[in-house]
Amino acid sequence: MDSLISEGLSLMVFGMGFVFVFLTLLVGMTMTMSKFVVKFAPEPVAPPARARRPSAEPVAKTNNDEVVAVITAAVHKYRS
Amino acid sequence: MEKINDLWLASGIYNLQAGQFIMLIVGLLLLYLAINKKFEPLLLVPIGFGGIMANIPEAGLAFSAVENAVHFAQPEVMSSIASALGITSTEPHTILEAYHGSNASTHAQASLAAMDNGYSNGMLYNFYTVAIASGAAPLLIFMGVGAMTDFGPLLANPKTLFLGAAAQFGIFATVLGAVSLSALGVMDFSIQDAAAIGIIGGADGPTAIYVASLLSPHLLGAIAVAAYSYMALVPLIQPPIMRALTTEAERKITMVQLRQVSKLEKIMFPIVLLLLVALLLPDAAPLLGMFCFGNLLRECGVVDRLSDTAQNALINIVTIFLGLSVGSKLSADKFLDFETLGILGLGIVAFGIGTAMGVLMAKLLNKLEGGNAINPLIGSAGVSAVPMAARVSNKLGLEANSQNFLLMHAMGPNVAGVIGSAVAAGVMIKFVG
Numbered sequence: 150m151d152s153l154i155s156e157g158l159s160l161m162v163f164g165m166g167f168v169f170v171f172l173t174l175l176v177g178m179t180m181t182m183s184k185f186v187v188k189f190a191p192e193p194v195a196p197p198a199r200a201r202r203p204s205a206e207p208v209a210k211t212n213n214d215e216v217v218a219v220i221t222a223a224v225h226k227y228r229s
Numbered sequence: 230m231e232k233i234n235d236l237w238l239a240s241g242i243y244n245l246q247a248g249q250f251i252m253l254i255v256g257l258l259l260l261y262l263a264i265n266k267k268f269e270p271l272l273l274v275p276i277g278f279g280g281i282m283a284n285i286p287e288a289g290l291a292f293s294a295v296e297n298a299v300h301f302a303q304p305e306v307m308s309s310i311a312s313a314l315g316i317t318s319t320e321p322h323t324i325l326e327a328y329h330g331s332n333a334s335t336h337a338q339a340s341l342a343a344m345d346n347g348y349s350n351g352m353l354y355n356f357y358t359v360a361i362a363s364g365a366a367p368l369l370i371f372m373g374v375g376a377m378t379d380f381g382p383l384l385a386n387p388k389t390l391f392l393g394a395a396a397q398f399g400i401f402a403t404v405l406g407a408v409s410l411s412a413l414g415v416m417d418f419s420i421q422d423a424a425a426i427g428i429i430g431g432a433d434g435p436t437a438i439y440v441a442s443l444l445s446p447h448l449l450g451a452i453a454v455a456a457y458s459y460m461a462l463v464p465l466i467q468p469p470i471m472r473a474l475t476t477e478a479e480r481k482i483t484m485v486q487l488r489q490v491s492k493l494e495k496i497m498f499p500i501v502l503l504l505l506v507a508l509l510l511p512d513a514a515p516l517l518g519m520f521c522f523g524n525l526l527r528e529c530g531v532v533d534r535l536s537d538t539a540q541n542a543l544i545n546i547v548t549i550f551l552g553l554s555v556g557s558k559l560s561a562d563k564f565l566d567f568e569t570l571g572i573l574g575l576g577i578v579a580f581g582i583g584t585a586m587g588v589l590m591a592k593l594l595n596k597l598e599g600g601n602a603i604n605p606l607i608g609s610a611g612v613s614a615v616p617m618a619a620r621v622s623n624k625l626g627l628e629a630n631s632q633n634f635l636l637m638h639a640m641g642p643n644v645a646g647v648i649g650s651a652v653a654a655g656v657m658i659k660f661v662g
Binding site for chain 1: 383384387388390391393394397398400401402404405407408409411412419420423424489490491492493494497498501502505509510645648649652653656657660661
């Protein structure tokens, strides 16, 4: 019976150890691979489409402000 | 009158045994859980239905030709099977024992002797032989899972692989638990049984079925049912453990957005993984090989038709056969056992320990990275159960901070968990197989 437990213990130690060793190596290889890819075959950097949206919003906002200002001025002029 | 009597003697009601009756109810319960409670319905519907069919009295759908012949026990058939097995006794129990313990060639001879006398393998037995005993179905499902997996989040932050590794501790702790139960004399598990039970903690259905079919086929029904039911219960099992192990401040940590991963990296990753498996652990090659193959089909971009088949049509077809085959193992004599309770209990412990270790590992990584980089909630996703575990992490993150979207960050450890449990499976097969 004790041999069964010691078998279980050794399976745990070796198994867990191996899983960690394997995945550590995988982390290392993945990072190396990524570095090589970024260095030697970088993605053609397209002008990010996302950048346009934030810039479009403020424009609309200032336009809005302008319109509001013009209308306020007109209303004031009309009332006076 | 005699005809009516014959009909009655051949009817299901007359022949129904208590065990079969209980298993019919278990099958109906599985169907109820699948249909009404939406517990992994894609698998539990076929498994539950297969379980019901396997327990139809006298039909013998889940039994081999020899087992069916022995069941009807006609003297001349029994003696021809006994002579094929090389024994003299024609006592049913002795014959079955000799049949199950025989080597492949004697096994085949006994089967042929039974078939010559007009008995045949049950339908579910044939499904089981083709789908699971051959190893084909779990591996094809793994290919489909590979074709559905996006390694982008993992490639953007490879360190999350450690979370997938830590969560596998649940597997090995449960192995130890199972052998301790045997040592204490509570149950009777061999080291192979213990290994197959532990793999439930990997929270990965196909891996659990594959390992169980290799290491301890007689427990396969209980292990598969436990694995799939607990995967459905992930949203209930994990959150209390995650809350207990993390502080409010830790749960609020928002993670920086992941970098963009290039297409080439995604194509290279399955190849790198396969090379590593080939070099270090050939025993995991069937599982991870099919997984990498499926993923390459997806990412290479030139075989969209194959990728589409692998992740849709094929995986659906295989799931039907896999589910029915697992159901065939739910026959009363194999499932209604004290050991099944032990398996269900140990399985949930495996899940809990895996979750806890994933969270603790994430806390450790967070400490190493300065205390504000990794939200420990993503650690629990290391137990695979894709994508349910990642969704649980996301949900708890949103509870703590409504602007905190952890889903993509949790997908990294989630797919790492799949790799981790396949590696753990390979180690088990290597050491005790």
